[in-house]
Amino acid sequence: MAAQMPTDEKIRRADVVFWNEGARVRLSSQIQVFYNTWLAPEAKALQARSMIFNLNELRQLPLNELIAMASAAELRNAVGLPRAELIYELMRFHLGAGAQVQAAGVLEFLPDGSVSLRDAARSFRPCKDDPLLPHDPVRNHGLRPGQAVTAKLRLPRQSRENGRLVVDALLSIEGKPAEQYTAPKDFDRLTPLIPRERLILENNVNKAASMRVLDLITPLGLGQRALIVAPPRGGKTVLLKTIASSLRANYPDLDLLILLLDERPEEVTDFEETVDAPVYASTFDEPSKRHAQLSDLVLERARRLVEQGRNVVIMLDSLTRLARGYNANQIGGRTMSGGLGSNALEKPRKFFGAARNVEEGGSLTIIATCLVDTESRMDEIIFEEFKGTGNMEIRLDRELAERRIYPAISIPQSGTRNDDRLYHPDELVRVLQLRRQLASVPGWEGLEMLQRNIAATQNNAELLLRGLR
Structure with missing residues (x-):
């Protein structure tokens, strides 16, 4: 600023003011304001981009921990949200902040043509936080219903994605890196x-x-x-x-x-x-x-x-x-x-x-x-x-x-x-002998006889060698 400008005008025009005189505590507070205004957002954004969240692990957390995470993220009405919706909102927040979110699951092909990633730990129960898989990777990799995949997620970009989390890239398919996966022979064509x-x-x-x-x-x-x-x-x-x-x-x-x-x-x-x-x-x-x-x-x-x-x-x-x-x-x-x-x-x-x-x-x-x-x-x-x-x-x-x-x-x-x-041929001969003996005993007495002989021997090999008694 021009040296001739009055001090009050300098203060009015400046974003942050540092006084080179006065109490040290005042100077420290001014530096903190400068950091919070200019440097902290960049540091937080860099920290957010380096964070990786696992959606499956997040689903296993107790509800009180999820609410604490939501409070730290300043999400509104977190306490009243259903569990799946709370997880969904948390993931939306962290993805919006630049964090990476990964998820593993099994593909379900729905009647409307969409493909969802279901969590095996929840018995494949459909939930709001289940990610959506676009059609391109399905065609490119020859994916089928029931395939186990791991994916990186992103926020929805199109109206047809219905506001759901979306798979941005496939990381692995059936435990193999996605780029190395080749579709095996279809089950119905196996002999x-x-x-x-x-x-x-x-x-x-x-x-x-x-x-x-x-x-x-x-x-x-x-x-x-x-x-x-x-x-x-x-x-x-x-x-x-x-x-x-x-x-x-x-x-x-x-x-x-x-x-x-x-x-x-x-x-x-x-x-x-x-x-x-x-x-x-x-x-x-x-x-x-x-x-x-x-x-x-x-x-x-x-x-x-x-x-x-x-x-x-x-x-x-x-x-x-x-x-x-x-x-x-x-x-x-x-x-x-x-x-x-x-x-x-x-x-x-x-x-x-x-x-x-x-x-x-x-x-x-x-x-x-x-x-x-x-x-x-x-x-x-x-x-x-x-x-x-x-x-x-x-x-x-x-x-x-x-x-x-x-x-x-x-x-x-x-x-x-x-x-x-x-059965081994020798074992089969003795098994048939045992069954003939049991067939000659009427009703429930045959099972009782077999159970008595089982209790009297260490294993079936010993029982077959000695026969029923």
């Missing part, structure tokens, strides 16, 4: 084979007698399509849980997926606490549309894993409730006996029929429960439709359950197709 590699359920972790019974009566193979036919309170949930624990103990590399539909919330929690595997659940208080959406996405995820040569096991409870969900979700069409729609079983058949051993490598095993003796005509029709489609059937008996004989497996009515391909 299905009869199961040949056995999954042994007997183990030293839970030491369950029921698993030894299944190994002897209904051997399980990779690619099996297994049906557990059960009356109410027949012990199907406990049996399913024990099979899952045994598979995890014996085959830690197996991709085990638990799918619970129309289930009680406490049963879901019990599965999550006792089985070391991802549990995808839709409880009975959720709409049938949600059951269908979850089952579709879990199946697509399993198909994508098989395409990569992985061995996948889906444990479904239950096939009956899955069919009910699709039936309630069906629009139009004829209604048949029992209130079942003419096309209601089309997708459940596709789900159960997806189980197969694959010649190119990999397999999809499905172990599903099916309800009988429920006094529901619809449930009986559903069972009749699926009765001949599986290649393994475990029949639980109401009489055995009432006698408190567990596992309540009906030995004469249970079995596996082509089980000779799963």
